[in-house]
Amino acid sequence: MNFFPKINRWCLPATVLEQSMAEMAIDGRDGNEGTCFWLGKRAKGEAEVSHLIFLRGDGIHKSPLNVRVSAELMREVHERAEALGLTLVGQIHSHSSLCGVDMSASDHAYGVSVPFFLSIICPDYAQDSGTTLLDCGVHVCLPGRGYVRLHRKEVKRKMILVSGLLASASVIGENYGN
Numbered sequence: 001m002n003f004f005p006k007i008n009r010w011c012l013p014a015t016v017l018e019q020s021m022a023e024m025a026i027d028g029r030d031g032n033e034g035t036c037f038w039l040g041k042r043a044k045g046e047a048e049v050s051h052l053i054f055l056r057g058d059g060i061h062k063s064p065l066n067v068r069v070s071a072e073l074m075r076e077v078h079e080r081a082e083a084l085g086l087t088l089v090g091q092i093h094s095h096s097s098l099c100g101v102d103m104s105a106s107d108h109a110y111g112v113s114v115p116f117f118l119s120i121i122c123p124d125y126a127q128d129s130g131t132t133l134l135d136c137g138v139h140v141c142l143p144g145r146g147y148v149r150l151h152r153k154e155v156k157r158k159m160i161l162v163s164g165l166l167a168s169a170s171v172i173g174e175n176y177g178n
Contacts, residue, residue, distance in 0.1 A: 017133055020126075028126045031064050033094050035094070038051070093122070107121075116140060
């Protein structure tokens, strides 16, 4: 069984970026990066995102230049995914306006690095509600190559926004405000 089958396209609810940005903007207003995870299913060369995970509490540390997630909180994410019959297919996080939307050294060193995992970087700490996927850095982890940023044409072809499809959301962790 191949746990990481090749993904050629990602089907996203049309509101997934807006929902993710609303969560990340909370931390961005404090001058910190924000993040959320995207869960879904993989089949026939496609990943379909259907659920967002918002991380809060002591297991996540957000700062101006990175987000660190504890092993315990990651376990909770995987347990939630398993309970929903889904897998972790991607994540989105924000960078400051000074950092751009390419992956940072810490993104490469500490991020999830499994084949065909999607990593999206939102500019300006997710403070601009007019941001589209084309404004973000869309990166895919390719076997033997690591993360590769998709060109705008590839983003248009591979990121399929589905109108009328809504992503459910869950909060994992506690003590919101960290």
